Amino acid sequence: MIKLFAITIAALGSMVIMAGAQEAPSPPTAAVAKKCRELEIKAHPPVLAGSTKTGTAQEEREYFARCLHNGGIMDNSNEKKGDDTHEVPH
Numbered sequence: 001m002i003k004l005f006a007i008t009i010a011a012l013g014s015m016v017i018m019a020g021a022q023e024a025p026s027p028p029t030a031a032v033a034k035k036c037r038e039l040e041i042k043a044h045p046p047v048l049a050g051s052t053k054t055g056t057a058q059e060e061r062e063y064f065a066r067c068l069h070n071g072g073i074m075d076n077s078n079e080k081k082g083d084d085t086h087e088v089p090h
Contacts, residue, residue, distance in 0.1 A: 036067035
């Protein structure tokens, strides 16, 4: 019984050591954050005040978070393209 207990403790200890040895992902750098900000603005252009096009804030945050997660590399082929025209209030 004591032998089984010792083997179990040894196995659990080695699992903890192996889990601690894995490298955690590094935090994004300022350069990556700036690049993601530029890509986010390009993908979701700002709208003018008074515009009827609203509700993109959550999409912008999700895009920025995905960009940071991917290290600043985004494939925009599947993204919703923002049009280059801006509505001007009358």
